[in-house]
Structures are given as structure tokens and as C-alpha cells.
Amino acid sequence: MTAEIVEVDFLDPRAAALRSRMATEMAELYGETRHGTGAEGIDPDSVLACLLVLDGDEPVGTVSLRRLRDLVEIKRMYLLPSTRGTGIAARLLAAIEARAAEITDRVVLHTGERQRAAIALYARSGYEPIEVYPPYDQVPESVCFAKRLGGTGVV
Template sequence: MTDARTESAVVVAVAWDDADAVALRAEMAAEVGPRYAALLRSLPENPNAVAAEAVAGTFVGYAPDAAGHVAIRWNRGDIEVKRMFVRPRHRGTGMADLLLAAAETAARDLSAPRVVLQTGHLQPEAVRFYERSGYHRIPLFPPYEHLPLSNCFAKHLI
């Protein structure tokens, strides 16, 4: 999606440890983490942990400052969208659409048959966004089977 607000926006592939990517993930953790802190403490390990070596792509959106982040990783033959985040002042500008499109393009370039993702039950705005973006609900998939309130989605690319 491109509109007057995203006309000058750009999404750039970066390394997982890129300073802007790290800062955006930290902001996401600070915003979303408290919503799920009690739930995550009850689990033996954090299913949302992302090992840098498992990442297949990391992207930062600029408009003109660092506005958002998304990463992708392989998960059992699918590409999984991880760490999708847009800074509050850039929400509603189309930045999330640009980031998700970059993730989907990268997944196609990797010949992935579909893209999957998980979002928490305390993020209804994310659920609406993914449904609006053509994603459909699927059963919980590993490693999220221990989070029964999770929302899992997929979008076929072929």
C-alpha cells in the first residue's frame, strides 16, 4: 500500500543486529511484553524467542526515521513472520502494509509456499490487521501450542 503518507517511505533489508532493528525490537518488547509477562513466566521457555541464526531476513521501514520492523524465519517448511512492529507515531500511515509486503516478497524469493505467524490474544489490533491483509486462521503450530489463546494465521503465496 502506498499513499501520500508512505510515498517517501522505504523498507530496507538489514542485519538482525542492525542498530535500528535492535532498537525497534526493544521498543516492541517494552510495549507488548508487559501484556504477556505473567503468561510467559508460567512457561518452561519463551516460544517467541528468536535465535539470530534462524532469521531468514530482517527489514526496517524508514519514513524518514526508523518507523517499523519485521523479521522472517523458517519454521517447519514455512516462513514465519516475527517481530512485526510499527512505532506509535507511524501507525495508520501504511508502514505496516509495507513491512508485511517486504516479508511476503522475501518469502516468495525463498520459494516458501506460505507465510505463517502468531500473535497474542491481547493484540486485537494485530488480529484485525492480519485478517485485513488476507491471512486466515490456522490451528496453533509449534512452538505456540503451549499458548492456547494465541492467534495463528497463514497466507498462501502460490
């Protein structure tokens, strides 16, 4: 697989379609719809960057970066199941971190405790668990992480 990572608008229909697939997958995993409403809603005006992974012309992954109050947060990292285990996730995470490093020295993210592969990726990539931050303190099974970019130090 030859994957190219490109920056697109958050509302790009290809990225939106992948986020929709993610919402379906998360509803199956957690038993309810979580994305798009409540704590999981994303105001497009808060989005700082959106990346899309293309295999040829086929969109196979996406991730976004947004401002949440005084935080810079990685959101909606998703890869099609057929691409998992290929190393693309680590490349995509590194790409959004590089984009984040242009504006901050620390990123945070939220995931769910049932997303074991994601948690393992974040741990391998230097993320450290942090206290669950709002609005995710209202979401069952929340797990939050942070990473210092461009150096060492307490997250």
C-alpha cells in the same frame, strides 16, 4: 511521512532497538515479558530476512522472516505507535511477503489475541486462522495465521 523499507541484518542495532520496544509494549499488554526467551526466542541463524522501515534516518518499524522447522514464519512485526494507521503496516507486511515468496509459497505467523489491530491487518491481508503450532501452543492467548503466496489454495 516518507517511509523507505530496506533489508538489514537481523542484529542491526536499529532493528534490535525496535524489537526491544515491542517486547516492552507486549509486556505491558500481557503482563509479562514474552520476547527473547522460551517460545519467543529467535535464533539469528534461523532468520531469512529482516526489514527496517526508515522515515528519513529514523527507524520506525521492523519485521523479520525466519525458518521454523519446515515453516517460513513472519516474526516481530512492529511499528512505532506514531506511525500506526498510516498504511505503513500494510506496506511492510507486503514487503516481507514478497521476500518470503522468493523461498516459499506459504507463510505463517503467530500473534496474541489482545493485538486486535494486528489481527485485523492480517485478516485484511488475506491471512486465515490456523491451529496454534509449536512452540506457541505453550503460550497463552496465542493466535496463528497462514497465507498462501502467489496464488490461491488451502493454507
